[in-house]
Amino acid sequence: MPLSQDTTHVLLATLRERLGDRHVLTEPDDIAPALVESRGLYRGTALAVVRPGSTEEVAATVRACAEAGVPIVAQGGNTGLTGGGVPYGGVVLSLARLNRVRSVDPGDAAITVEAGVILADVQAAADEAGMLFPLSYASEGSARIGGSLATNAGGTAVLAYGNARDLVLGLEVVLADGRIWNGLKALRKNNAGYDLKHLFIGSEGTLGIITAAVLKLFPKPVSRSVGFVGLPSFRTAVGLFQRMSRAADRDLTAFEVLPRFGLEIVLKHVPGAVRPLAGDHAVYALVELSSTRPDADTASELEGLLGSAIEDGLIEDATIGTSEAQNTGLWSLREHLSDVQKAEGGSIKHDVSVPLSRLADFLEQATEACEREMPGLRVCAFGHAGDGNIHFNLSQPVGMDKAAYLAEWSRFNRIVHDIVSSMGGSIAAEHGVGLIKREELALYADPVGLDLMRHLKAALDPHDLMNPGKIVALGDDAPPALPV
Template sequence: MTSPATLLATLSERLGGRHVLTEADTMAPAMVESRGLYRGHALAVVRPADTAEVAFVVAACAEARVPVVAQGGNTGLVGGGVPEGGIVLSLVRLDRVRALDPVGSTITVEAGVTLADVQAAADGAGLLFPLSLASEGSCRIGGNLATNAGGTAVLAYGNTRDLTLGLEVVLADGRVWNGLKALRKNNAGYDLKHLFVGSEGTLGIVTAAVLKLFPKPHARAVAFVGLASPQAALALFERLRGAAGADLTAFEYIPRFGLEIVLKHLAGARRPLDGEHAAYALIELSATRPDAAPDDELTALLSGAIEEGLVDDATIASSGTQAEALWALRENLSEVQGREGGSIKHDVSVPLGRLADFLDEATAACEAAMPGLRVCAFGHFGDGNIHFNLSQPVGMDKAAYLAEWGRFNRIVHDIVQAMDGSIAAEHGIGRIKRDELARYGDPVGLDLMRCLKKALDPNGILNPGKVIPSEGASGC
């Protein structure tokens, strides 16, 4: 078996020494996830320049039985990219837009292209790539694919999986699967790309993708709405969806506590409505038709909702600058929550019809379990995904509070399970939810996952210790 020193020498010879990082200070950014909950270690961080070099690295590591952890922008939230030894394979140098087809409305990009650059390339062609995340300036499309990222536009366009037509993937033995077909219809056997989207680098390493593009909206309208309850938010969503149809492109839920901490910590933030409300929604309508008037449509719909008592108050942005200011209240919520002390986070989804009941039940259960705890439940209301985050009581020791994470997992995840929901909506499993998946996952489904892992990565070198619970028998 190849020794670690020999492996590093082999990689340096092919990639060049400056792209095989072994010094602790240069490796440090790749050893920790964005929230600082996990810190890892590795032999080296390597930076291949193209798919052929990625394949070379993986084949060499396979021969040496050395683990490989792929990283893009390292913006994940579940510890999925933190190494536990082996090689960190950075994809940042795979940063080319290979092709853009305006007629077919597709773009082919390498895994290291940032999400913002994919958006910009589409925009330059008069088209839209709709995936939108707070970290879009630093996250990379390979990581978005590996985690099946969601974001604020899922309601209208779907998750990353729904935006993907084809993939190029390096397998665990170094072979390259070329599935880069820009086809809407392709029933030639199993649709293999779906194995790799959302697999968090445990089955293969995505090096390029063909992604769907869409017509750019001709106009949009953005509103911020005050509501009496989650039930009122759900009723408003149903009304807007029925009336506006596909023009409803975002419906984001913000609790009172969430708005207050954004106003407290975000420089320049201004209260959008007079007074305080129990809940808020940020709503966007957009239209690609030149004759559409989403401002007028949204004004009429919200005016009717106010007259009927469904909505307490509302404001509609009168300019692009005002629209961005309203969106900033939502997009900065996760970041400012950290300034309120420890945050125990749950990224969950439940059937849409049960979302309001979930918010009421889970909030009451958590507040009863710890007096003074502050629930900050916000997110993508229109697709059933809530970030059910819990801010520590004022004055409580942060470490002591975070030590209660497991107890609150039981409370929140048990309610999610009872409502036939998911404990991982858009952030993935990684390390932080691996044991939770063992508790809540379907036994047959977990067995199928182990079978797939064994078939595609028989030596277990691709991102070991992530996603798949280690315990449990396999029927393979």
């Protein structure tokens, strides 16, 4: 329902009085960056972008919007990949000014940060205290920790440390009515009723707005080694992971895979990228061993594991970084892969997971099905093979019109997601649901589970003002997806 001019005027006046004029943005050029998600697939609308500087100001903003019946979309770095931060005509609440590290406690192995702290700055604060905060992914230089938690981000360290959810001890959350829930406890055990923090982690701002968090810290590794491996197939890559997991146990902290096509486009589009192996291989794996043990020698351990795999014919070639600079260079080949796909035209993306025992089957079946459906299509399947999460992305055939190709997204969703579902997998592994997978979730999720989600949404946000239209829709008048 459109807002009256009087309602809009009163709301903006209230927000300006509480936050100050310079923190309530209404000029089109000022709010434009907050309207489009990072891949440019959706464009929304908004009355204003507001920038509260404290939890109390977030609460005041939410109360004012609730009283006016105006929806709110919280944004951190706006780096999401599913349209979860696209606004529907209401207020965009930027968390950028909530950027304080409140405390670092190596004794409790915990750090308390506000939601607007950039992920890389959380890592740096932990490092300065001689500790490790392991959550890491490509956009960590601009993504903010509130968004990381709201989407239950994954990244490259899930194999060793788990998803964002596994790194949280406590939360502070502003609820849909403006109340503040203070759950900022640095406790490893707390069975005093429901574990409320897990309602908000992964909820994409649809149940409340995370304003601060207590996060787990870990000892810093004292030894780290990175290898880059050439393999004949994804099936042998899975076999290598299983072999290394048994042999290295907790020292195996990352196992990423990428196809020949993926490496070739990184080498083609990234200045200074260096081919790590002399020959071409169907599949590549980036493996990392690290250890906190003072006597650990991960370089020798990795060399032994890869050497025996070569002798047994499991892998075709491998190289190991001999310095941190070389380790970083090998990792950069994997980290640039998401961005360089843009240079190859349209990319239909699927962020999926299947049980590790079915990963090779999925990759073979989905690749064959998609290539059969559209000759010339280029499969770029890469990601976190060690935890069963693959970014099954499909680059357009060379020379095909980009818009015509992207119009086939729904058709390829059905092919890929049907296979994922048949194998007991998930159509939303680490990027969330947002807009782009809302209807897909309705097709594939357990009906009872969907009903529970709707009841939770209705209980915590009965007027559907917190990031409406994302994940699940309440009623028949839910906002539609808004493609650009």
